[in-house]
Amino acid sequence: MFKLKKMKIGYGLPLLATALLLSGCGSDKPAATDKPKENQATSGEQTAMKTYEPPSMEKVPEGPLGESIKLGFKLMNETNTALPNNVGDNLACSSCHGTGGTDSTSPLTGVTAVYPAYNPRAGTVMTIEDRINGCFKRSMNGKPLQANSDEMRAMVAYLTYISTDVPIGIKERPWVIKNSLQNLPTPNLANGEKLYQQSCSTCHGADGSGTGPTSGPALWGSKSFNIGAGMGRISTAAGYIKRNMPLGEMGGIKQGSLTDQQAADLAGFILSKDRPDFADKVNDWPLGNAPADVPYELKSSKK
CATH class of the missing domain: 1.10.760.10 (Cytochrome c-like domain)
Structure with missing residues (x-):
């Protein structure tokens, strides 16, 4: 059984609560810079590809x-x-x-x-x-x-x-829009719940358990992402919701029509629910400078 950690939401508080994609293991794959030189990005290519x-x-x-x-x-x-x-x-x-x-x-x-x-x-x-x-x-x-x-x-x-023809070492990928909203308003969880039931529950389930990995993935509970996932941060979740949700018109709301406040309300409501813990979370951002909305305590913040 996965351990579920109870959360409380309050964006702007010291932590998103005491609980709301990445560390990795080693690899024997050659580094990308080992690819042929003709695939390396030139200074012109760094800015030309839009x-x-x-x-x-x-x-x-x-x-x-x-x-x-x-x-x-x-x-x-x-x-x-x-x-x-x-x-x-x-x-x-x-x-x-x-x-x-x-x-x-x-x-x-x-x-x-x-x-x-x-x-x-x-x-x-x-x-x-x-x-x-x-x-x-x-x-x-x-x-x-x-x-x-x-x-x-x-x-x-x-x-x-799916990265064919993108020069190795390119500094920016302008076609990739970051799913993040900064300086979010304080989430209204009651309104978030109302919006969720109105426009999200059909695909994601009234209880957040989802209807399928791509049709409506689980958003909380034991079958959803854990507290250490990137989507566990309210700035990321709200940004993703504002840009992409709902996939079609649902409950009178069209894709891309949510305000920052509505996106924050929905993200706050979703992230206030139980989800699996991630034991190694305390070791994140070991050198400090963690984002303000990281929803758990870190060893580096105690140094």
Whole structure:
């Protein structure tokens, strides 16, 4: 059984409460900078690429590489059923990274071009494998993949495929809009609950347990993301909700029409509910400078 930690919400308080995707494990994959020099970003390419359209799955090459890419695509969309030993909730990667990470919800296109990268939450440089395993431990509330497993190789192959033609070392990906809202108003949990039942419960369930990993993932309870997931921060949750929810018109609310206050109300209500704990959370941001809305205590804040 996963341990559920009770939370209280009050954005703007010292902590989001005493409880509301990433640390990773090692990897034997060569760093992205080991790729041929012709794939390296030039100074002009650093600013020239404003949009990016990933290659279609219909153009996946034949042979072993193509089969690995296709497996990676399957794992992105069916993570909880395809990898039951590594996923502890009822979510898939596509629950947040829609259409296998290729749509505008939270794009993963070009992601392999920016790794390895320093991650302040982990306090270390992370490889793409580390990033993937961080999601398995936090957003999937599960266990990491073996770095040299066929499944890990497949996920990296797929992410590399949807990053085709994005120069290695590119500094920014303008087509990736960050799901984050800063300086949020204080959440009104009562209004958040009202909005949730009005426009969210049809897909996510009145009790937050969800109707399916991509149709309506669980938002709280034992089958949802744990407290250490990126979505556990109210700025991220509110930003994602404001940009993407609801997927269609629900309860008179259209996608992209929510105000900052409404997004904060919904995020506050959702994050006030029980969800699985994450034991290693106290070690996040080991060098300090943690965001103000981290909903749990850290060792670094006590130094």
